[in-house]
Amino acid sequence: MRRGAALLRAENVAFVVFLAFMLVYPLTTDEFSILNTAYFMAITLMALSLAMIWGKAGILSFGQTAFFGIGGYLYGIYTLNVLGAGATWVGILVGVLAGALTAAVLGYFMFYGGVNDVFVGLTTLALTLVLQTFMAQTAGPEWTVGEARLNGYNGMYTPQISVGDIPLFGRPLYFLYLGILVGVYLLLRWLAGTRWGYGLLALQENRPRTETFGYNVRLMQVQVFALAGGVAALSGVLYASWGSYIDPSSMGLTAAITPVIYVAIGGRRSLTAAMISSMVLLKLSQSLASEAPQYALVIFGVLALLAVLFVPEGFVVAIFNALDRWIFRRPSAGERVAPSEVAADARRAG
């Protein structure tokens, strides 16, 4: 809400609680859990990227995974070739810009070419799978970029983000990742509240109509696609740096669908919901993987199905709305129900 924004809303309170927990958590636990949580934060940037492009602009993209891979690989290629203090930080920038630029070019051809809705999903899924297939066959020694060997399915070993010559580890790494996650989150929330962000909400409902109000719809679609591509690439960069490793399976079908499931379960319309849901589900996914690996995907499938059938706005968003109604006593401002539901409302009202 740009005007008369209510700060005391469940969504904002949830963010503050989340942030407080994330700040205190590393002081209470061991090194392994700290690093593990840093990994969750790196992957959760994917959820933010998807919530922006899908929730705020209505563009369902499976291409975020491709931009994730581009970010990770480009970070690796740059940092393997350029050594020295500060190179890894420039590498982050290189990875992010590569992802954003690829998204901008793809977005330009899609949106100016009139490709929309489900066809964006198909096009971006194709990009992801093509990139995976391509990277998988780069095992041979001829596939090197300067000093960097791409290594095909074996994956590429990448340097870690370093200060001076010392790679970041433990708490400093954790707080760096937390800072980046929160920074990106706040940036996206701010953007969603600008006139540009409102235009995105409107074009998601009706593109030509939004155009007749003076909004350059296609340009806005390319802009938000590039932005989300950059965030996904940042996720890939942080992932590659975290594990010193990136491989083509990080761009596979499973990798492309997992963030979509996390965001759908949490609620795509809310960046906060997507972020919290992704962190919780990543944790759950890991516990399941060690205790009942054969059921992990089944359980997520069932959760996603339940969300689609019974709480289309997402579980976390549904909780926000309930809290807004019962505790904060205000109409749930973040509530944006599915278009079909609204259309039904409109018909009844009309």
Add this chain to the structure above:
Amino acid sequence: MAIADAATVTMLDVSGITAGYGRTMIVRDVSLAMRRGEIVAIVGRNGVGKTTLMQAIIGLLPLAKGNIALDGKAISTAPANERARLGIGYVPQGRGVFPGLTVEENLEMGELINVRAGVTRPLDIAFQYFPRLAERRSQRAGTLSGGEQAMLAIGRVLVGQPSLMLLDEPSEGLQPNLVQQIGDDILRINAELGTTVLFVEQNIELVMHLAQRGYVMDKGAVSAELGGAAVTSQETLIRYLSV
């Protein structure tokens, strides 16, 4: 030559436009001209191309032939968003509010209209003409009644203070007393803000109430022009509108 009086200068000049969908041309060789401050009606039966003409003027459909000029400036190839920024406020058929956005957010969407003119554009202007909207400001537009949605659709373009307002069937789906009221509101807007109004309508009472002149469309072309007397004559209008 004497300096032209503002009222006689052509504001919207549509000359010989042909437009349609794909290869099917719906509107053929249509010309019309409007002076600043005028209220002009486009009447005609269902399916004669009235809405298509409106969409061609706002730029949602490309022109196959012909030219459109606004204030002497050619806008034939400008995209819809650019035409809106130059001062055209378009209220589509069936109102076209954004059902998932609140009333206030819907109104904010109008802020880019006529942005070239650089006037300040408070939302209050919409509340001034449609006080009902102020009571409903944080309600989702999809939950408004049909009449309120009609007010919102007009209030929304009003926020941008457009120089030209295009209304596509403002009476559609409204009960008779609301049609009368919307008509009065449009007349007030025209008188107080000087907004030029081009509207498509099949409701004879509303045409008689609002229009100073009119054009009759048939089979995609303008078949007759109606002067001030004809456009307020029920008999004439019935003749052109009855099937």
